[in-house]
């Protein structure tokens with residue numbers, strides 16, 4: 001089954017961390033809320049550790065879910081945290097993760113952010129020649145050599161990816177053709193060169209596409225070894241491991257990806273001694289461990305169609321409404337927290353005055369009444385922090401780790 005089922009009682013009550021959902025909702029202060037299941041996150045990390053060859057480092061890309069308690073939970077379980085702003089860097093440092101295992105990527109890093117990162121001793125993935133100049137200045141001022149890696153805009157795309165972030169003209173990283181020049185300047189300015197960051201794209205469910213991107217990334221780096229100011233110590237191969245969001249999606253097969261990573265790890269030992277391979281994963285680690293829960297406020301019939309109006313919506317969960325970069329809107333897996341014996345086709349909408357505020361479009365569910373809890377699964381990543389929470393000035397959403 002593509003979407004792993006959560007445990008459920010005979011009466012339809014879902015269980016989270018072995019407790020009835022309605023009890024957990026009452027504990028956190030009601031709806032709407034996000035609930036993230038620590039045990040599910042741990043199970044996912046265990047699965048990866050068991051499947052991947054030894055020595056592959058697993059980083060958490062915290063933009064997927066920057067909730068501080070969750071980042072703290074990750075800190076003792078992953079090998080590194082990847083941040084995309086000074087704000088995220090703060091949370092990552094607070095989490096207890098060692099500074100030398102934190103890396104910073106993202107276009108448009110400000111001078112202040114770069115200086116903060118140098119002072120903290122975290123690894124900076126350089127995305128432009130401008131950043132290079134600012135890092136050299138920050139290094140001088142602080143008397144600390146900036147630790148840098150080169151983020152490469154690869155000369156190819158990650159095929160069949162939900163979000164492509166490499167190949168062609170992109171605002172991310174430095175074009176592969178200009179990497180030799182960047183390496184030369186890193187050497188000239190005596191920054192602390194550590195390696196490469198090669199992130200091809202996101203939300204990919206095709207093992208062959210991931211394998212191809214990782215192999216080609218590795219080959220590309222081997223072609224630059226002569227030009228590196230010092231031997232690379234880290235090869236961050238990105239990730240892009242996707243999760244199924246609907247019954248149409250086929251789960252990513254880990255075994256072939258792991259086999260190919262074993263080949264690359266072997267090549268890494270021979271061709272780049274002293275370097276290690278890392279993956280940076282966001283949604284794959286946390287996406288399937290979180291649910292969004294809202295309460296049915298109203299039940300309306302309009303020209304023969306039933307609408308459930310709930311107390312949450314796109315302002316908390318933009319992705320479930322289909323407005324977070326999706327080309328085609330597809331329903332997330334959803335359910336009621338009760339078995340009522342009668343099924344019906346309904347649309348579930350939020351309280352915002354816009355037709356975009358649609359959490360489920362004509363789905364079959366148990367017949368609901370006002371007061372019922374409505375659950376959206378696969379909601380652990382790109383939820384609260386990726387949503388326009390101010391839009392229409394409704395209350396913010398509660399988020400808890402259970």
Ligand SMILES: *Cc1c(COP(=O)(O)O)cnc(C)c1O
Nearest residue numbers: 061064199202203280281282283
């Ligand atoms: C967004 C992002 C990630 C995480 O992507 P997921 O699809 O959540 O795994 C990792 N690395 C970089 C550079 C990113 O921008």
